[in-house]
Amino acid sequence: MITRTVLMTLVFAVVIGCGAAAFALMNGGSSSISYASSFSRDGGGEGHDDHDD
């Protein structure tokens, strides 16, 4: 019973998460996806090197 309850929560969380992400993208609002892409586009993260050797 507990396993099924946890599974149901996770399944609904994934479905609602997808719906919420689609809603955010359609409305042009900030989402974690757009934040992640702008972060990588702006040169964030590892391996970025400004020096020309």
Add this chain to the structure above:
Amino acid sequence: MSDNPTSRKPGKVELSFLMGWHGLLSGAFLIAYVTGEASYAMHVFSGVMVLLALGIRLLVGLGAPKGSPLGFPTLSLPPAGQGVLGIRAVQRLINNWMAAALLVMISLAALSGWLAHDIGMEGGLHEALAQATPALIFAHIALAVAFHALKARPSGTATRFFGSPVLSQRTRNKYSEK
């Protein structure tokens, strides 16, 4: 044992509805909580799903016939003349109170969020309620796991832990002698 005589075990359809509803509410709350700081649009969408789940439960609870598992569970002890309270009845009562507290808290958090979104009410109350809710959720999970573990043990284990019948005259006498 004197469990609530009007309650019966839920059927397959009723159980599926209750589990689906629990999944919708908990899944939506989880996403709303996680996206609180990350994405406002996602937070609003999942918050609306929380309100939808609460509205559905309210309508079904109001429309359910008396004694149905879909009706609102009782929060009161059985009348004094009905004998001692069984361990299952005590567990059910604790669960009902826990669920009621959780539903009130989630409803207030969702409604305050809606008010903050629609009429620009101060968001401090919404944030405070949302921050307090996980404590109740963890208590709810802990109780569910503990009661499930007791149920899974051989019969009589709960009796050895708590004494049976709970609140019996013998138990009361034992502790009043000390």
